[in-house]
Amino acid sequence: MTASEKTPFYITTAITYPNGVPHIGHAYEYIATDAMARFKRLDGYDVMFLTGTDEHGMKIAQTAEKEGITPKELVDRNAEIYKAAHEALGITYDRFIRTTDEDHYAASQAIWKKMEANGDIYLDKYEGWYSVRDEAFYGEDETVVKDDGVRYSKETDTEVTWTAEESYFFRLSAYQDKLLALYEAQPEFGAPQSRFNEVISFVKRGLEDLSISRTTFDWGVPVPGNSNHVMYVWVDALTNYLTGVGYPDVDSEKFRRFWPADVHVIGKDISRFHAIYWPAFLLSAGLELPKRVMIHGFLHNNGVKMSKSLGNVVAPADFVEQYGLDQVRFFFLREVPFGADGSYNHEAIVGRMNSDLANNFGNLAQRSLSMVAKNCGGAVPTPGAFTDADTAILEQAGGLLDNARAAFDKQEFSRALEAIWAVLGDTNAYFAEQAPWVLRKTDVERMNTVLYVTLEVLRIVAILAQPVMPGSTARLLDALGQPEGDARQFGAVATRIAAGTPLPAPAPVFPKYEDPAEA
Numbered sequence: 001m002t003a004s005e006k007t008p009f010y011i012t013t014a015i016t017y018p019n020g021v022p023h024i025g026h027a028y029e030y031i032a033t034d035a036m037a038r039f040k041r042l043d044g045y046d047v048m049f050l051t052g053t054d055e056h057g058m059k060i061a062q063t064a065e066k067e068g069i070t071p072k073e074l075v076d077r078n079a080e081i082y083k084a085a086h087e088a089l090g091i092t093y094d095r096f097i098r099t100t101d102e103d104h105y106a107a108s109q110a111i112w113k114k115m116e117a118n119g120d121i122y123l124d125k126y127e128g129w130y131s132v133r134d135e136a137f138y139g140e141d142e143t144v145v146k147d148d149g150v151r152y153s154k155e156t157d158t159e160v161t162w163t164a165e166e167s168y169f170f171r172l173s174a175y176q177d178k179l180l181a182l183y184e185a186q187p188e189f190g191a192p193q194s195r196f197n198e199v200i201s202f203v204k205r206g207l208e209d210l211s212i213s214r215t216t217f218d219w220g221v222p223v224p225g226n227s228n229h230v231m232y233v234w235v236d237a238l239t240n241y242l243t244g245v246g247y248p249d250v251d252s253e254k255f256r257r258f259w260p261a262d263v264h265v266i267g268k269d270i271s272r273f274h275a276i277y278w279p280a281f282l283l284s285a286g287l288e289l290p291k292r293v294m295i296h297g298f299l300h301n302n303g304v305k306m307s308k309s310l311g312n313v314v315a316p317a318d319f320v321e322q323y324g325l326d327q328v329r330f331f332f333l334r335e336v337p338f339g340a341d342g343s344y345n346h347e348a349i350v351g352r353m354n355s356d357l358a359n360n361f362g363n364l365a366q367r368s369l370s371m372v373a374k375n376c377g378g379a380v381p382t383p384g385a386f387t388d389a390d391t392a393i394l395e396q397a398g399g400l401l402d403n404a405r406a407a408f409d410k411q412e413f414s415r416a417l418e419a420i421w422a423v424l425g426d427t428n429a430y431f432a433e434q435a436p437w438v439l440r441k442t443d444v445e446r447m448n449t450v451l452y453v454t455l456e457v458l459r460i461v462a463i464l465a466q467p468v469m470p471g472s473t474a475r476l477l478d479a480l481g482q483p484e485g486d487a488r489q490f491g492a493v494a495t496r497i498a499a500g501t502p503l504p505a506p507a508p509v510f511p512k513y514e515d516p517a518e519a
């Protein structure tokens, strides 16, 4: 199938302010979004996966000033650091957008003009509280003065400063009913439900018009027709999702193919921007709305020692170095239901690495493949008639694809992995019960059948686990004699491993965690 015959699927991460260094929270979002993108590619979709950096705004301008460099120098340097983090995490984005990219200025100014032409932008004066950390405006009732005499945002605990300047406003107040109608018509527009409900109640309490330009600094996209103003950073930031698919050229093949986005994956701290402001801007500009905003929770290091020397690991690359890339990807997606908050610590990671990966998956593969190498001439054996036990396990494995699809379509990664690992658990029990090492002496045909069934389950599990653990599953699929290409696409789940397929000498795929201190 050519790309244009496939169903398009457009997925995005939030774009990060490149004013610091990537941390585990970024890694978590990139990994989840990447797993989703890989899943859809393997399932035959034409995927567009956008990620990048959010380079304007006061926060960036202030960080640059502190460092004594220009904002552009700062973002040029740091964008590379974020790209390197994507690389280290195996993120297969199609475009890394930087909001200083030229085409993004054009897109931001184009959407501004559309909103203006629709009568939704007017010039007035802004007076209120602004948090540079959050790049967000807060109502007085959303702030509190603490014992230190400083005023903070109640929600995010960041300092706010009084801002009074001429500003353009977006008529957000006019969108309350339209947004509520949207939420009603598209009940899965925001997910998970509990986080979406918070957004809905916020809108129900009433919306004020939004200040969308600044005059006190110039690090931003100039407002069309008034170069004293730059756009409020969130106006241009959200527009990145349009730039990524060719906006303002709405007739381009790319735009027609990929807009509206299928899923925006974001953190819970920015749900208001994505589920309220963004659809309002799009409605104003006469553009279609994204199908889903998936709001994930935060991961906390619950305080248990993470690294041998420092007692804490926060850089994604260190994590990967310590545990292995696929192990980290698996852990994050398996451990915490996506959407919920969760925690991670060294013991939990090692636990999953050793029990789920090394024991349940790796050992089963290693034991069955070595038996095949020794007793079946190094090729997939020919099975005899299947018993009920064989059929039961094959049916369970065969049912995993539908199950995984249903879970991934809602970004319920942990649920998909749980189901896959339940089948692995049952296959381990099956293998122990059937005891092919005993059959070797008593009933070779039966041994062949048991090994065949086991390899077949491993094949299906390896195919389905690819989005989460691309490297190890590729090695396992090599060991199972499955070439790259169609044999590894989800469509291949419906086939059976072919008897007689020659197999290379098996090598362990999932190592146990070795404590460097004890090595």
Ligand code: MET
Pocket: 013, 014, 015, 016, 017, 054, 237, 238, 240, 270
């Ligand atoms: N830079 C924002 C943040 O990190 C996200 C922008 S997504 C359009 O909070």
